[in-house]
Amino acid sequence: MNNLIRRWLVLGGLAVTGGVLPAAAQPVQHLTTVQAGGMPGMPVMGGISRLTNGVQLHWSGPAGYYQVFQKSNGLTAPWIALGKATNVACTATINQLYSNAFFRVAGPAPNYAGSKLCLACHLAVCQYETNTAHASAFSSPAFAALGGQTNASCLPCHTVGYGTATGFVSAKATPLLAGVQCENCHGPAANHAGSPDNPIIRPRVEVAATLCGGCHRASHTAFNNPPTYEEWSASGHGAVVPDALKAMTASPASIDNCGACHSGSARIALLTGTDPALKLTNDFNVAIGCAVCHNPHATNSVSPVQLRNPLFSTNDFQLLSADTASLGAFTNKYNANTNINLCAQCHNARGAAWTDTARAPHHSGQYNILIGSVGTPALDYPFNPGTHAGLPAANGGFYLTNQCVECHMSAEPAASQGAHNHSLAVNYNVCANCHVGQTGQQAQAGLATFLKPLVTETLQSLNRWAATRAPAALITNGVVAWEYTTPGGVTWQTNATGGVTGWSLNGTVNFTGPNAAGQALIPNNIKQARYDLYLFLNDGSMGAHNPFYALALLEDALSLASQ
Ligand code: HEC
Numbered sequence: 106m107n108n109l110i111r112r113w114l115v116l117g118g119l120a121v122t123g124g125v126l127p128a129a130a131q132p133v134q135h136l137t138t139v140q141a142g143g144m145p146g147m148p149v150m151g152g153i154s155r156l157t158n159g160v161q162l163h164w165s166g167p168a169g170y171y172q173v174f175q176k177s178n179g180l181t182a183p184w185i186a187l188g189k190a191t192n193v194a195c196t197a198t199i200n201q202l203y204s205n206a207f208f209r210v211a212g213p214a215p216n217y218a219g220s221k222l223c224l225a226c227h228l229a230v231c232q233y234e235t236n237t238a239h240a241s242a243f244s245s246p247a248f249a250a251l252g253g254q255t256n257a258s259c260l261p262c263h264t265v266g267y268g269t270a271t272g273f274v275s276a277k278a279t280p281l282l283a284g285v286q287c288e289n290c291h292g293p294a295a296n297h298a299g300s301p302d303n304p305i306i307r308p309r310v311e312v313a314a315t316l317c318g319g320c321h322r323a324s325h326t327a328f329n330n331p332p333t334y335e336e337w338s339a340s341g342h343g344a345v346v347p348d349a350l351k352a353m354t355a356s357p358a359s360i361d362n363c364g365a366c367h368s369g370s371a372r373i374a375l376l377t378g379t380d381p382a383l384k385l386t387n388d389f390n391v392a393i394g395c396a397v398c399h400n401p402h403a404t405n406s407v408s409p410v411q412l413r414n415p416l417f418s419t420n421d422f423q424l425l426s427a428d429t430a431s432l433g434a435f436t437n438k439y440n441a442n443t444n445i446n447l448c449a450q451c452h453n454a455r456g457a458a459w460t461d462t463a464r465a466p467h468h469s470g471q472y473n474i475l476i477g478s479v480g481t482p483a484l485d486y487p488f489n490p491g492t493h494a495g496l497p498a499a500n501g502g503f504y505l506t507n508q509c510v511e512c513h514m515s516a517e518p519a520a521s522q523g524a525h526n527h528s529l530a531v532n533y534n535v536c537a538n539c540h541v542g543q544t545g546q547q548a549q550a551g552l553a554t555f556l557k558p559l560v561t562e563t564l565q566s567l568n569r570w571a572a573t574r575a576p577a578a579l580i581t582n583g584v585v586a587w588e589y590t591t592p593g594g595v596t597w598q599t600n601a602t603g604g605v606t607g608w609s610l611n612g613t614v615n616f617t618g619p620n621a622a623g624q625a626l627i628p629n630n631i632k633q634a635r636y637d638l639y640l641f642l643n644d645g646s647m648g649a650h651n652p653f654y655a656l657a658l659l660e661d662a663l664s665l666a667s668q
């Protein structure tokens with residue numbers, strides 16, 4: 106209790122009426138605020154949410170005991186302690202309140218130590234950490250030249266704990282707290298270093314992007330640094346896909362399976378040696394944050410920006426559900442494949458096969474399309490990378506050395522060239538490095554006008570088969586005989602005679618496919634045709650990832666559907 110300090114955080118007021126419930130089996134609280142300096146040294150408010158019968162408070166701060174206090178309406182009313190000073194969850198549910206109540210929490214004192222003190226017990230992490238740019242965030246000549254070392258507005262993100270009682274003061278007074286160190290990310294840890302066996306004051310390990318976002322954000326654009334956090338939050342990586350969330354809520358096995366690609370906390374648990382299904386039953390709604398791709402502690406030979414995997418590979422790779430069914434299986438697979446492109450770790454076809462009957466290939470096949478290793482053309486010729494896969498080619502010496510990142514994360518030709526755009530939006534300026542005489546958009550539109558009719562023709566053939574040649578048992582109202590049991594999602598418009606005239610991926614699917622018994626009646630050529638068709642559609646690039654291979658997929662689909 107001697108950790109408690111008399112600094113209060115008033116959480117806010119609400120009109121309900123007094124009492125406390127323990128915080129039990131609730132979702133794990135992650136850092137909800139984005140704060141200069143990273144992990145706050147003092148408690149900061151996360152929010153109040155209203156429950157049917159009370160409120161829930163959230164706050165963030167260093168690991169340790171907290172106590173919640175409440176004050177009834179009126180300035181002169183006393184603060185009343187709610188429960189004991191033993192709250193370690195940083196959240197409390199209060200179901201009886203005063204009208205217009207105010208809350209505050211008392212928490213552990215921020216006691217910064219500096220990373221030298223951590224060396225004794227965390228030698229490996231400390232050695233690697235020293236090689237990162239973080240370690241020299243204060244000493245860097247560029248920072249010094251701009252006067253940052255003595256400018257109070259710069260110090261919160263370039264030093265440890267600036268602005269708190271035991272944090273950085275000046276290069277002279279607190280030399281061991283210069284630069285970005287362990288405690289920017291883990292919170293003040295001197296108390297922990299003093300009693301490492303006390304689990305209550307063990308430093309926080311935060312995997313959410315808000316940790317990094319406190320410093321890597323828009324406020325820094327004046328120095329040509331991109332607003333990484335904002336770009337990232339607006340991207341598809343900034344939230345967990347709702348359907349994946351639903352699946353993980355329904356079954357722990359899905360936390361391993363879907364979570365390996367859809368949940369930041371599940372992915373990081375797998376990468377750092379925890380079995381997510383066992384540990385994360387209430388902690389999978391964490392987006393694909395910074396630490397999923399960047400190793401927070403280390404640079405490596407392939408990446409000065411601390412990426413966990415390289416950006417270029419041409420090995421075939423798919424992550425199967427068997428690979429994530431246990432930690433051991435994942436570790437074996439991953440260690441054997443760390444040389445696989447960072448993006449391909451998730452953007453792969455998941456073992457899609459033409460024999461699948463329940464669902465169409467997942468939307469994630471981009472890497473295997475880029476290198477041409479999935480679909481019926483690859484059954485005969487397993488390696489079909491197009492020029493966009495970045496293999497050296499006769500393109501005036503230019504090729505896509507960083508594969509996906511080259512098109513999806515480039516910031517050229519802006520002043521911040523060399524920096525990367527985390528929004529994932531395709532940068533069409535890149536195309537001009539090779540495509541002459543037309544813009545990338547024009548090239549893509551041209552390719553689409555060529556490929557789209559092939560999709561229509563394939564649908565025409567599949568529907569013709571369903572109407573005229575499908576086994577009688579498959580011809581039922583509301584069932585499309587060539588589809589997967591859960592239809593893949595393509596819908597089409599027809600003319601007066603029932604011929605397909607166009608298609609869309611965003612229409613309402615008001616039909617089903619044959620059930621499992623019915624699937625057994627669908628001939629192989631139809632199964633292969635729908636597989637190729639959906640591989641093309643679900644890749645989402647309309648052929649751009651591997652133009653000639655996309656053409657091969659659709660030509661195969663059409664000819665198989667017409668057999
Ligand atoms: C005297 C030894 C010692 C010192 C000094 C020490 N630690 Fe630790 N630290 C430990 C032990 C023991 C654990 C628990 C390891 C475990 O359970 O696997 C730990 C765990 C941690 C964790 C992980 C908590 C978790 O939940 O996995 C972090 C983060 C951490 N320490 C940071 C620090 C920082 C930062 C410093 C320096 C300010 C520091 N430690 C200094 C011994 C120490």
Ligand code: HEC
Nearest residue numbers: 142143238239241242245262289316317320395399401410
């Ligand atoms: C306390 C503020 C702060 C926090 C928190 C923080 N960073 Fe940084 N980061 C910096 C600063 C400052 C630099 C620039 C250091 C330099 O080059 O001198 C930097 C540099 C980097 C770089 C190297 C950039 C380059 O161009 O070489 C990477 C990568 C990075 N941070 C990733 C992360 C990730 C991932 C996290 C969260 C796990 C994170 N940072 C958390 C302040 C922070």
Ligand code: HEC
Nearest residue numbers: 141245247248251253258259262319320321324325328330
């Ligand atoms: C909100 C947090 C924040 C504040 C405040 C901040 N920086 Fe930074 N600074 C960063 C981060 C994060 C990076 C790394 C960005 C990257 O590499 O993408 C960085 C990088 C830099 C770099 C380039 C890396 C290097 O060290 O060579 C310089 C120079 C720099 N900052 C100077 C300043 C100066 C001067 C100020 C004050 C006027 C300042 N910063 C205030 C977060 C901050």
Ligand code: HEC
Nearest residue numbers: 220223227230231234285286287290310311312377396401
């Ligand atoms: C830029 C932010 C950042 C910095 C700086 C940082 N860490 Fe971490 N640390 C993390 C994140 C995020 C995780 C969880 C993800 C992971 O382990 O890869 C973590 C995990 C840990 C763990 C638990 C599991 C493991 O990977 O061993 C320990 C212990 C730890 N850090 C200690 C330290 C120490 C000691 C330092 C300083 C030498 C340090 N960290 C610096 C962000 C950081």
Ligand code: HEC
Nearest residue numbers: 346348349352362363365366424451452453455468469645
């Ligand atoms: C091998 C990695 C991986 C696994 C495993 C995985 N997904 Fe995905 N999933 C992805 C990727 C990558 C995308 C995004 C592709 C895109 O944006 O085109 C995606 C897209 C989706 C979408 C479409 C989102 C949208 O934008 O419409 C849904 C729904 C989905 N996944 C659900 C699931 C469910 C449920 C599971 C578990 C049964 C799962 N996924 C397992 C990688 C995976």
Ligand code: HEC
Nearest residue numbers: 314317321333334337342393394395398410510523524525
């Ligand atoms: C999907 C993977 C991924 C995620 C998630 C991700 N990054 Fe990156 N980041 C990259 C790649 C790839 C690069 C470019 C590396 C290269 O070209 O060497 C990069 C570059 C950077 C750099 C170097 C400066 C620059 O822009 O080139 C910083 C700093 C950085 N990221 C910080 C962050 C932060 C902070 C977050 C979370 C808000 C984040 N990243 C999330 C993949 C990722």
Ligand code: HEC
Nearest residue numbers: 340341342346366367372393447448450451509510513529
């Ligand atoms: C941990 C798994 C994982 C990694 C690693 C990963 N992604 Fe994703 N990515 C996903 C998932 C899941 C989605 C689907 C999000 C959705 O549909 O909302 C997605 C969506 C996307 C999208 C769709 C864009 C959008 O905003 O809708 C693009 C483009 C993308 N990722 C590119 C990349 C690139 C480039 C890399 C490598 C630097 C990468 N991804 C690494 C899992 C991952």
Ligand code: HEC
Nearest residue numbers: 448452471472475493505508509512531644645646649650
């Ligand atoms: C030659 C440039 C290029 C390369 C290399 C590239 N992409 Fe793409 N990608 C595109 C284009 C163009 C689109 C279509 C974008 C659109 O319609 O907005 C696209 C679309 C996507 C989509 C679907 C986006 C959506 O909104 O549904 C995802 C996901 C994706 N790419 C991921 C990747 C991954 C992962 C890699 C590496 C394996 C990769 N891309 C390599 C150009 C590229």
Ligand code: HEC
Nearest residue numbers: 491492500503504505512535536538539545548549552652
């Ligand atoms: C490394 C050089 C290079 C870059 C960069 C590049 N392409 Fe290509 N692209 C090619 C080559 C070479 C072909 C011929 C087909 C092949 O080998 O895959 C091609 C073919 C295409 C095609 C097929 C039809 C046609 O017009 O030839 C499209 C569409 C296309 N690229 C779009 C893009 C887009 C969009 C971008 C930028 C996001 C881009 N390309 C970036 C080299 C490049």
